[in-house]
Amino acid sequence: MNAVASASSPVLVAGGGIGGLAAALALTRQGFDVKVLEQAVQLGEIGAGIQLGPNAFAAFDALGVGDAARSRSVITDELLLLDAIDETSVVRVPTGREFQDRFGNPYAVIHRADVHKLLLEGAERTGRVELGTGVTVVRVEQDDTGVTVHDSQGRTHRGIALIGADGVKSAVRRQYVGDEARVSGHVVYRAVVDKKDFPAELQWNAASIWVGPDCHLVHYPLRGGEQYNVVVTFHSREKEEWSVREGSRDEVQSYFDGICAKARQLIDLPRDWKRWATADRHPISQWVFGRAALLGDAAHATLQYLAQGACMALEDAVTLGEALRASDNDFTRAFALYQRSRTVRTARVVLSAREMGHIFHAKGLERLVRNELWKGRSPARLFDAMEWLYDWNAGNCLQERRV
Numbered sequence: 001m002n003a004v005a006s007a008s009s010p011v012l013v014a015g016g017g018i019g020g021l022a023a024a025l026a027l028t029r030q031g032f033d034v035k036v037l038e039q040a041v042q043l044g045e046i047g048a049g050i051q052l053g054p055n056a057f058a059a060f061d062a063l064g065v066g067d068a069a070r071s072r073s074v075i076t077d078e079l080l081l082l083d084a085i086d087e088t089s090v091v092r093v094p095t096g097r098e099f100q101d102r103f104g105n106p107y108a109v110i111h112r113a114d115v116h117k118l119l120l121e122g123a124e125r126t127g128r129v130e131l132g133t134g135v136t137v138v139r140v141e142q143d144d145t146g147v148t149v150h151d152s153q154g155r156t157h158r159g160i161a162l163i164g165a166d167g168v169k170s171a172v173r174r175q176y177v178g179d180e181a182r183v184s185g186h187v188v189y190r191a192v193v194d195k196k197d198f199p200a201e202l203q204w205n206a207a208s209i210w211v212g213p214d215c216h217l218v219h220y221p222l223r224g225g226e227q228y229n230v231v232v233t234f235h236s237r238e239k240e241e242w243s244v245r246e247g248s249r250d251e252v253q254s255y256f257d258g259i260c261a262k263a264r265q266l267i268d269l270p271r272d273w274k275r276w277a278t279a280d281r282h283p284i285s286q287w288v289f290g291r292a293a294l295l296g297d298a299a300h301a302t303l304q305y306l307a308q309g310a311c312m313a314l315e316d317a318v319t320l321g322e323a324l325r326a327s328d329n330d331f332t333r334a335f336a337l338y339q340r341s342r343t344v345r346t347a348r349v350v351l352s353a354r355e356m357g358h359i360f361h362a363k364g365l366e367r368l369v370r371n372e373l374w375k376g377r378s379p380a381r382l383f384d385a386m387e388w389l390y391d392w393n394a395g396n397c398l399q400e401r402r403v
């Protein structure tokens with residue numbers, strides 16, 4: 001393939017989520033026009049929070065939206081891991097000045113809709129991104145000069161290349177890889193609660209996680225502390241399939257036995273819950289199929305236990321842009337460099353997240369071992385362990401096989 005930037009033919013992006021919009025921005029910065037094909041009738045994000053590591057802010061800066069991201073985030077003071085049975089503090093990672101000096105950026109929490117909006121605004125400002133909503137990608141064809149994407153209404157969309165950023169149930173991945181999602185059996189309930197309804201004793205400026213047997217509970221502030229994000233996870237008694245639906249108060253209340261009252265009150269707060277039965281995918285080493293490349297959850301769907309899925313999608317987008325820059329916008333060379341730069345690092349995230357879920361949900365003796373793991377560690381030693389993940393930026397993203 002010898003496709004270079006062309007004024008007449010756009011790059012197609014399947015999916016207008018965080019990954020797809022970040023990819024669109026990265027591509028415009030290399031001079032391409034972009035057409036985003038999104039199945040939803042209206043672009044947007046779900047009502048829930050998201051954690052952002054320093055690597056996400058490095059990506060936002062590279063995409064030209066760093067200031068907007070900082071202004072809409074709550075910069076945390078610390079990361080807290082507490083035992084949900086006896087309230088022991090298992091580990092406390094300060095994320096103030098020392099952390100920010102070490103990694104060049106803060107650790108923050110933000111409403112997902114605000115991330116999506118700032119990427120959308122950035123894309124709209126370029127004047128080079130066409131947003132096609134109500135377009136469900138079903139099939140891709142390739143020839144010597146480009147790609148033709150077929151949608152569910154029988155329409156076709158033509159471009160020089162395709163980025164498959166269509167999420168954990170990606171149609172692009174189904175066509176080129178055909179593997180199954182790996183359903184975890186873990187169920188997540190999420191809600192956003194107004195400050196006035198959130199217990200004063202838990203109103204900390206921290207990304208906080210209470211870990212218990214086969215479960216955990218997360219809370220952190222959003223939007224200047226006016227709202228709080230509540231996320232609770234448990235191992236389901238049912239046989240689960242990957243799905244998102246309205247939650248049931250009765251179901252969530254039937255779990256979390258033995259959890260201390262301070263943590264358990266979190267499940268009494270929300271009026272409306274949304275319920276996710278989660279899945280990831282086993283890491284694969286091929287994301288590039290001729291003129292099509294996978295990105296975000298389509299490439300490396302991960303469990304949420306490192307809070308890094310969206311951060312990785314942002315990194316993917318920046319790396320794709322940098323690979324194009326380094327390859328004079330030749331897609332063949334750029335896609336190959338992108339794939340080499342991303343697959344090992346994201347596989348480490350997927351595999352580490354599975355392990356972290358195991359550690360979070362430990363019980364019995366394993367729980368007591370877990371509670372000793374970080375004991376007495378200085379902030380500097382804690383930061384050392386995070387370096388592989390957070391010390392990422394546009395300047396070092398093309399180091400091949402970087403973990």
Ligand SMILES: Cc1cc2nc3c(=O)[nH]c(=O)nc-3n(C[C@H](O)[C@H](O)[C@H](O)COP(=O)(O)OP(=O)(O)OC[C@H]3O[C@@H](n4cnc5c(N)ncnc54)[C@H](O)[C@@H]3O)c2cc1C
Nearest residue numbers: 015017018019039051137167296297304307308309310311
């Ligand atoms: C409970 C939970 C907590 C999480 N917490 C964090 C966190 O704290 N930090 C973090 O970094 N990550 C977190 N994540 C992960 C993060 O949500 C995802 O990794 C991220 O949203 C992936 O973005 P994406 O754009 O690749 O996919 P998606 O957000 O799934 O977007 C895909 C888009 O493609 C569209 N689409 C799908 N199929 C088609 C099709 N056939 N044609 C056209 N369009 C299509 C969809 O409508 C959607 O808009 C969490 C995930 C979960 C489940």
